[in-house]
Amino acid sequence: xxxxxxxxxxxxxxxxxxxxxxxxxxxxxxxxxWYRQILGQKVEFLVxxxxxxxxxxxxxxxxxxxxxxxxxxxxxxxIRSTKLEDSxxxxxxxxxxxxxxxxxxxxxxxxx
Amino acid sequence: AQSVTQLDSQVPVFEEAxxxxxxxxxSSVSVYLFWYVQYPNQGLQLLLKYxxxxxxxxxxxxxxxxxxxxxxxxxxxxxxxHISDTAEYFCAVAGGTSYGKLTFGQGTILTVHP
Numbered sequence: 001x002x003x004x005x006x007x008x009x010x011x012x013x014x015x016x017x018x019x020x021x022x023x024x025x026x027x028x029x030x031x032x033x034w035y036r037q038i039l040g041q042k043v044e045f046l047v048x049x050x051x052x053x054x055x056x057x058x059x060x061x062x063x064x065x066x067x068x069x070x071x072x073x074x075x076x077x078x079i080r081s082t083k084l085e086d087s088x089x090x091x092x093x094x095x096x097x098x099x100x101x102x103x104x105x106x107x108x109x110x111x112x
Numbered sequence: 113a114q115s116v117t118q119l120d121s122q123v124p125v126f127e128e129a130x131x132x133x134x135x136x137x138x139s140s141v142s143v144y145l146f147w148y149v150q151y152p153n154q155g156l157q158l159l160l161k162y163x164x165x166x167x168x169x170x171x172x173x174x175x176x177x178x179x180x181x182x183x184x185x186x187x188x189x190x191x192x193x194h195i196s197d198t199a200e201y202f203c204a205v206a207g208g209t210s211y212g213k214l215t216f217g218q219g220t221i222l223t224v225h226p
Contacts, residue, residue, distance in 0.1 A: 031212060035214070041218075042202075042216050043202060043204075043219075044216070045213045045214060045215065048212070048213050093214075100163075102158065103158075104155055
């Protein structure tokens with residue numbers, strides 16, 4: 001069964017450094033998402049991406065964040081200058097034109 | 113704007129007992145409703161969903177949920193739980209935009225004791 005994959009599974013970085021989180025959505029999917037889950041808190045929507053552009057973003061998704069689908073298979077989330085409060089589990093999700101989103105296993109980001 | 117409230121942060125039960133995890137939502141538009149499960153150190157897995165049609169939906173591992181529009185609820189139930197059901201369960205809602213972002217509840221940790 002096809003699945004969403006994410007790399008790396010864990011990432012440790014220093015405050016102020018740039019990180020890129022990578023996702024490979026399911027191949028025939030059209031809509032792509034990033035969510036995050038800070039430890040002990042609920043899963044929060046960051047951004048949705050469709051037709052090669054951002055379709056919706058949350059207040060969390062400020063100028064430090066960007067997304068890209070560089071080659072038709074990968075979907076990346078870049079954090080330009082990480083802060084301590086960016087430490088979280090980041091989930092990628094994708095879907096077809098049907099409503100169900102399928103999630104990847106997540107990348108645990110720790111900012112020191 | 114939509115919101116989801118899961119009324120119980122933790123639910124401990126004994127094996128083979130029934131369980132209900134409560135979920136209420138608010139939305140000004142029609143919604144789609146989901147339950148996701150997160151096992152320890154794993155990602156989110158879709159458990160079941162309500163998109164339209166029958167208000168009672170079932171999963172392959174014995175869970176069911178009923179969409180109640182008048183009470184704006186989508187409670188998750190299982191008549192007899194197993195140790196392996198120990199996990200965190202998230203209720204989520206989508207609707208109102210064609211891009212379908214999910215709004216999640218706070219999660220309910222179900223712990224099944226032998």
